[in-house]
Every structure is written in structure tokens, then in C-alpha cells.
Amino acid sequence: SRTVARGADGVVTVGGLDVRTLAADHGTPAYLLDEDDFRTRARAWRDAFGTDADVYYAGKAFLSKAVVRWLHEEGLNLDVCSQGELAVALAAGMPAERIALHGNNKSSDELEHAVKVGVGHIVVDSYQEIDRLAAIAAGQGVRQPVLIRITVGVEAHTHEFIATAHEDQKFGLSLSGGAAAEAVRQVLARPSLELRGIHSHIGSQIFDMAGFEVAARRVVGLLSEVRDEHGVELPEIDLGGGLGIAYTSEDDPREPAEIAAALAEIVRRECAAAELRAPRLSVEPGRAIVGPTAFTLYEVGTVKPLEGLRTYVSVDGGMSDNIRTALYDAEYSVALVSRASDAEPMLVRVVGKHCESGDIVVRDAFLPADLAPGDLIAVPATGAYCRSMASNYNHALKPPVVAVRDGAARVIVRRETEEDLLRLDIG
Ligand code: LLP
Numbered sequence: 001s002r003t004v005a006r007g008a009d010g011v012v013t014v015g016g017l018d019v020r021t022l023a024a025d026h027g028t029p030a031y032l033l034d035e036d037d038f039r040t041r042a043r044a045w046r047d048a049f050g051t052d053a054d055v056y057y058a059g060k061a062f063l064s065k066a067v068v069r070w071l072h073e074e075g076l077n078l079d080v081c082s083q084g085e086l087a088v089a090l091a092a093g094m095p096a097e098r099i100a101l102h103g104n105n106k107s108s109d110e111l112e113h114a115v116k117v118g119v120g121h122i123v124v125d126s127y128q129e130i131d132r133l134a135a136i137a138a139g140q141g142v143r144q145p146v147l148i149r150i151t152v153g154v155e156a157h158t159h160e161f162i163a164t165a166h167e168d169q170k171f172g173l174s175l176s177g178g179a180a181a182e183a184v185r186q187v188l189a190r191p192s193l194e195l196r197g198i199h200s201h202i203g204s205q206i207f208d209m210a211g212f213e214v215a216a217r218r219v220v221g222l223l224s225e226v227r228d229e230h231g232v233e234l235p236e237i238d239l240g241g242g243l244g245i246a247y248t249s250e251d252d253p254r255e256p257a258e259i260a261a262a263l264a265e266i267v268r269r270e271c272a273a274a275e276l277r278a279p280r281l282s283v284e285p286g287r288a289i290v291g292p293t294a295f296t297l298y299e300v301g302t303v304k305p306l307e308g309l310r311t312y313v314s315v316d317g318g319m320s321d322n323i324r325t326a327l328y329d330a331e332y333s334v335a336l337v338s339r340a341s342d343a344e345p346m347l348v349r350v351v352g353k354h355c356e357s358g359d360i361v362v363r364d365a366f367l368p369a370d371l372a373p374g375d376l377i378a379v380p381a382t383g384a385y386c387r388s389m390a391s392n393y394n395h396a397l398k399p400p401v402v403a404v405r406d407g408a409a410r411v412i413v414r415r416e417t418e419e420d421l422l423r424l425d426i427g
Helices: 019-026 035-049 065-073 083-091 108-117 127-139 179-188 209-230 256-274 287-293 324-328 418-424
Strands: 004-006 012-014 030-034 053-058 077-080 099-101 121-124 144-151 193-199 236-238 280-283 294-306 310-315 345-351 360-368 376-380 401-405 408-413
Touching: 012 019, 019 030, 019 294, 019 376, 019 401, 019 408, 030 035, 030 287, 035 053, 035 065, 035 256, 035 280, 035 287, 035 401, 053 287, 065 077, 065 083, 065 408, 077 083, 083 099, 083 108, 108 121, 108 127, 121 127, 127 144, 127 179, 127 193, 144 179, 179 193, 179 209, 193 209, 209 236, 209 256, 256 280, 287 294, 310 360, 324 360, 360 376
Parallel strands: 030 401, 053 077, 053 280, 077 099, 099 121, 121 144, 144 193, 193 236, 236 280, 310 345
Antiparallel strands: 004 012, 030 294, 294 310, 294 376, 345 360, 401 408
16 A cells, blocks of 8 residues: 555554554554555545546445545445445444445345435345335335346456356346346336436456446446337446456556546447437445555464475464455465565465465465564455455454554454454353
């Protein structure tokens, strides 16, 4: 992140603070989040899309009350996909009308609650949900704004588990199969629902703009079909999130301004060709805002050379604080941050302390050959989908998130304690 620097003594500082001090004060593992970097990235998205568009931060990447306040202050909206995320958003004072609710199987309770608090829109994902939500809104005597999540049928070039716009997966209503058009009919026929527009999310950790461009074209294509069939011009489209970030030096991410310009141009061109009024655009970046802003600080516990293979470096966390390597074959880098070293680089695998050999944080990396227990190492770009997917496997205690700004550190999510674990275990 922006304010991470390495001093002459080889010690890394973040926001002006020495990682050794941070480790002593907050323990390890810990996620260290650079608040200025977060705010700068949030603003870059908002400014790139301008006043004719809305940026909804995808809370699933990482959500806490502090983050919600920063987003509110920086003029972003929020995408939540569960009642828990909604609770955090409301507790931190995000106005309900700036929140969108997602999910392929929202419960009736979640829908009831979202309608009651007045979320800005709900993205519907099935015929059953259209029925359910229409009844709930009618019961509360309100007209609920909705978008319809469609599947545009593009193959996003990313890991299978996080691609979402090909036909054979659980999200959305198929454009080519006609389910999307049928959903439009069903929503328009419900007086308690107000159809605001169409939503598409093609997947995550994507670098190639072509997928977004095809999605934008197909979404506008549906708007024009809706106009022809129903005489209604839908006022909004949401093209989801998914922009990739650099986990290693191999990745070359696009800037928000680039994606904003490309999407705006396609929407403008396609709308002009179809003689449609250009709809209001929204996007839902999660990873691209929070991912690069944090790194995980670990303490080295053991260093075990395997002759002719590599050296296994065990840290005090693992798959419970970063499941992405095990789950998606995600690639990370790692660096020694608590001192300088002139030692030769050695091939390492950074592993955790969990009871399985798949517990890998960084599969292949180089660290100085004099690495020793007590050294601090950092894994960058762990702001997204690490704390939010953390688990208590082996009764691990989830690490804290420490926000650093202007030379001051503030715990925004505290470390779990044994009492936290035992409180839920009621015997
Ligand atoms: N909008 C919708 C409807 C989504 O489903 C997602 C992510 C986003 C926006 C935000 O996508 P982003 O900009 O963060 O890529 N756990 C996986 C990622 C799952 C993404 C799920 N949906 C990972 O660690 O890579």
C-alpha cells in the first residue's frame, strides 16, 4: 500500500509505524490496513465514475464499522449480501437508501428486514424470490425498488469458483435462455415491485476488459428488448465488481479510470444505436478497493529445510486467516520485514500451523537463507477475502484488523479471544 516503506535498517514501516512495534503492540498474525490508501482508492473509483454513476463497495471483500464510515465519508454506496453485513452497515450509520442487497437465496427474514429498513434496491435472483419479495413489500405497503440479476453468458478468465456469468452456475437469470425476459415480465406485473434495472456480475479477479464490454452490450440489449416489449425504459444498470488486483509482480491491473471510461463509452454507444436514453450506471468493486490496502504480518515459528526440495517456513497463522491459496490456488508474495539481510535467497513455502498439508499461505517464494524464528514476514494484498473468509479451524483465534494512519494505529476489529470461542460453546 501507499505508505509502506523500508528504512535503511531494512525494517518496514506502514503509515510511519515500525512493524516490530506494531507486532509488539497488537500481536501476530495481524492484518495491517492503510486507511489513507483505502480512502484514496475509494475516491479514485467515485471520481472515475463521476456523478452520473454510483459506486457500491462490495462488503463481502471486507466489512467493518470503520470501513463503512470511511465509505460514507468518501461518498460511496454499499453492496451487502446478508443480514449480517446489513447489520454492520446500519450500525455504522450508512443510510439505508445507499445500500443494495444481493444474494441467490435471501431468506424471508432477510427480505422482510431489508424492505422494512428501506434499502435502496434489492437485486432479485430467481422467480421464487420475485414472488416472495412482492408479497413482503405488499404486506408492508411499500413499493420496493429492484434490479434483476441476469447471466450474460460470458466466460470470464478467472478461477472457476469465482466466475459467475457462464450458464452452468447458480447465480442470475439466463439472458439467452429467456429467463431474464420472463423475470422482467414477472416483476413488471407486481405492483409492489418497482423495476429499476438490470444487474450483471461476471466474476472476480478479472484483468481482461473484454468480458465487461460484452456484459455491458448484452445488458443494454435487454433494455432495448424491454422497451420494445413493454414500452418501458429502465433507468439503471449495474455491471457488478470483479476488477483484478496485483497479488504478485506478474499481475497488471487496470485502473478505475480505464474501466469507467470503457464502460461509459460502450453504454453510450449501444444506447445511441438502440435509441435508448442512457441509464444510470453502477458498479460494485470490492477487491480493487480494499485488497491492496492491507498486508498480513506473521511471525516465523520454524524453518525446516527439506533437502533437494525447498524450505518450509511455518508462521503463526495459515489457512484460518487466508484460505485463498488453498481454495483458489491464489498466488501471493512474501517479504522479510523486521530486519535487513544480505543472505542468499532460498526457495520457501510459507505454511501455517493447521493440521493439514494444504495449509499453505505462499506456495513458492524466496526469502533470505538466514531466516530464523522470531523474524517477521509480511504477505501483501490480503485486504480482500482474507479476514472476511477467516475461520476458527483448529479453534484458531481470528486476527485483528489494525488500521494505520498518520503515524497512529487503531484496532478496528479486535483479535478473538478464548472467551469469544467459549462463549458460543454452551456445553
Ligand atoms: N458484486 C457481486 C454481485 C459479487 O458477487 C461480487 C463478488 C462483487 C460485486 C465484488 O467482486 P470483487 O470486485 O471483489 O471482485 N472469495 C473470492 C471472491 C468471491 C467474489 C464473490 N462476489 C476470492 O477470494 O477471490
